[in-house]
Amino acid sequence: MTVTDGIEPSELRIDGDRLLQRLAGLAEIGAIAGTEGCSRLAFTDADRDGRDLVVTWMQDLGLTVTIDGIGNVVGTWVPDGVDPALAPVMTGSHIDTVATGGRYDGNLGVLAGLEVIETLLGAGHAPERPLAVTVFSNEEGARFPPDMMGSLVYVGGMAVEEALAVDGIDGSRVGAELDRIGYRGSAPSPGLTPHAFVELHIEQGPVLEREGIRIGAVESVQGISWTEVTIEGQSNHAGTTPMALRHDAGYAAARLATRMRELATELGPPQVATVGAIDLHPNLVNVVAARAVLTVDLRHTDDAVLTEAERRLDVELEAIAAAEGVSISTRRLARFEPVIFDPTVVGLVEATAGDLDLSTRRMPSGAGHDAQMLSRICPSAMIFTPSRDGISHNPAEHTDPDDLVAGSDVLLQVMLRLAAR
Amino acid sequence: MTVTDGIEPSELRIDGDRLLQRLAGLAEIGAIAGTEGCSRLAFTDADRDGRDLVVTWMQDLGLTVTIDGIGNVVGTWVPDGVDPALAPVMTGSHIDTVATGGRYDGNLGVLAGLEVIETLLGAGHAPERPLAVTVFSNEEGARFPPDMMGSLVYVGGMAVEEALAVDGIDGSRVGAELDRIGYRGSAPSPGLTPHAFVELHIEQGPVLEREGIRIGAVESVQGISWTEVTIEGQSNHAGTTPMALRHDAGYAAARLATRMRELATELGPPQVATVGAIDLHPNLVNVVAARAVLTVDLRHTDDAVLTEAERRLDVELEAIAAAEGVSISTRRLARFEPVIFDPTVVGLVEATAGDLDLSTRRMPSGAGHDAQMLSRICPSAMIFTPSRDGISHNPAEHTDPDDLVAGSDVLLQVMLRLAAR
Secondary structure, eight states: OOOBTTBOGGGOOOOHHHHHHHHHHHHTTTBOTTSSOBOOOTTSHHHHHHHHHHHHHHHHTTOEEEEBTTOOEEEEEOOTTSOTTSOOEEEEEOOOOOTTBOSSTTHHHHHHHHHHHHHHHHHTOOOSSOEEEEEOSOSSOSSSSSTTHHHHHHTTSSOHHHHHTOBOTTSOBHHHHHHHHTOOOOBOSSOOOOSEEEEEEEOOSSHHHHHTOSEEEEEEEOEEEEEEEEEEOOOEETTTSOGGGOOOHHHHHHHHHHHHHHHHHHHOTTOEEEOOOEEEESOOTTEEOSEEEEEEEEEESSHHHHHHHHHHHHHHHHHHHHHHTOEEEEEEEEEEOOEEOOHHHHHHHHHHHHHTTOOEEEEEESSOOHHHHHTTTSOEEEEEEOOGGGOOSSTTOOOOHHHHHHHHHHHHHHHHHHHHO | OOOBTTBOGGGOOOOHHHHHHHHHHHHTTTBOTTSSOBOOOTTSHHHHHHHHHHHHHHHHTTOEEEEBTTOOEEEEEOOTTSOTTSOOEEEEEOOOOOTTBOSSTTHHHHHHHHHHHHHHHHHTOOOSSOEEEEEOSOSSOSSSSSTTHHHHHHTTSSOHHHHHTOBOTTSOBHHHHHHHHTOOOOBOSSOOOOSEEEEEEEOOSSHHHHHTOSEEEEEEEOEEEEEEEEEEOOOEETTTSOGGGOOOHHHHHHHHHHHHHHHHHHHOTTOEEEOOOEEEESOOTTEEOSEEEEEEEEEESSHHHHHHHHHHHHHHHHHHHHHHTOEEEEEEEEEEOOEEOOHHHHHHHHHHHHHTTOOEEEEEESSOOHHHHHTTTSOEEEEEEOOGGGOOSSTTOOOOHHHHHHHHHHHHHHHHHHHHO
């Protein structure tokens, strides 16, 4: 490790103003007027514009930029004197958002990665290994299932061809959209196996803020189960059809949604259950709905409990079909088992936060993240910073600038230590 | 009354083939491929094309066609020797449909009216008064609330200007759409008061078919209450937000929908309650919904019970707002008190069916109809024919040809008798 300008590497700190400027610059793309939020659904024009900006920044830093078949963008820095054949320490996250998202979810992890490299370049300090910053495609899954598509493909969990053939909620297809925005690259999938992976992300939940803790050392990720449920009933006149003769797909959907709340209550925290999308057909005031399509999002840190939740969902679907005389079919949109991160990397995050005098705790992640995919192929963990009021996937999403900077400083030091191992 | 060709007027029968041909011809406009159904939402291009066809048929019969400010089309026949100043016996209905409707709902009443006149013209028989056939605008209310808009304006229950300013579910406005399709006429509103009004319509419910009865003498119409409910919660991450901290507009909407089913059960038949439309925002699998807009359709033949149902809806909205921490606002889309038809006209329908050897019963209507508006200004009633399996507002809507013809024969004889009174 080289010491430059008399500053110990452990004393290096990122440039907070520069980080905040990049965050603000990226947030202008797809900005939701009148809010701090962003709308950059995966593979849209806004996603392309955001990618273009980040790639420009990568090139300005002299990084080698590669793009793979699902559009993952990797910017790699091989410091002078470092063997380019050494596996890099990788960080990264995503820049796609939900339709009405915030400006920090994902973006922070990518831009903090750039900031780490620029800080080291500015200090003239070369880590012992290459460093890489990755923009993973379509982490949100809000337009194309599953979520974490890009990182899943990166680690070999899904074939590129399969991902390219996915149809989106708007009838578009991944491959066509990726071609349209010019981000279908030629780098191989699965991608290069990193030496280690660490991702900085906002918590998106209320725990850190409530406990007044600044850094979360994320040791696990909840398992995720997404199911699309299609209910076929019979459209009929809302005035002339006696209640007992109805096959009301809308009522069946509503019953399922209320039952999912009960299911979460029965299984208890950390079980969560969400029906976030409901579409009725023909969706008119005076017509009993013929068809309902809705989504069920179930998550738990314990795969056995998550599997039990799925079983109860199936039982309820059978009960509704029998009681309402409707036919029900399901499609699995996503299923990821709970993930346990590498204890060594988790410990390194915790220790580093302590060394920087930042309060810290170990915690699970309620959300899915690209790091959970990378953990399949290399030692991985995550760094969380607090979210105000626990709000995320919402334009009101906010993390205090001090916390953004503190998290980035932890990222810098963790990457240096990982490179030295 | 003139007797022609040796046939007593009471022995006149309509031409079933001609009626069925007109029904089939009109059903081609807005036909839903692969079904018997139609999609002719009010004031769309399909509605215009359907109107054009009916107006052509009216003109072919030599009727005087007038169009008023909300697009109601009245075709009037003044037989030779009849004082044109005499108030006409009017029939009619509507030709707009729900988005996925059938071919008989409304259309039968209009085309049977034309058939009555053509039958009398063909027989050379002049009734004692003018006869009129009206196509009332936007009876369904599926695109623009309220339903029965045209007949409501016709009887002076709603100002033309107010109706023209109504915004539709697709963001369009009645006035602009009416101008666009060229059906904003100059005839005055309220319209001419008829001597009497009788409407032929399919039952749209299961009662006649179940009891094996061919003609319903409709003596009342259920009251209708339509409410649009807007629920504002807080969008948030479906994985990281503990259940107890959610303000889930989607769950609140589902709870309301299930509660409306319970409400109908508590109040018992003929109370019906329908949540036919639900729209969530942002409507994504992994985002707790920030906003839900849904509709509640409540109907009962007794206004006191209907008012009680509305009260219980309000109570439930307050309970949901308090329990879920969401804010709820409502908008009344339509409210019509139950209607009691003129006992003399109802009795005439019943007696006429008997004279034609058709089984008959008195019954209420579960659906709203233009006749209930006309009953505000003149003696009115309705004739129902059976609906197969009680299905309506559905492309599978069906009434047997024999029943279509029988209902039209009853209409013919009832109109003749009303003209003679």
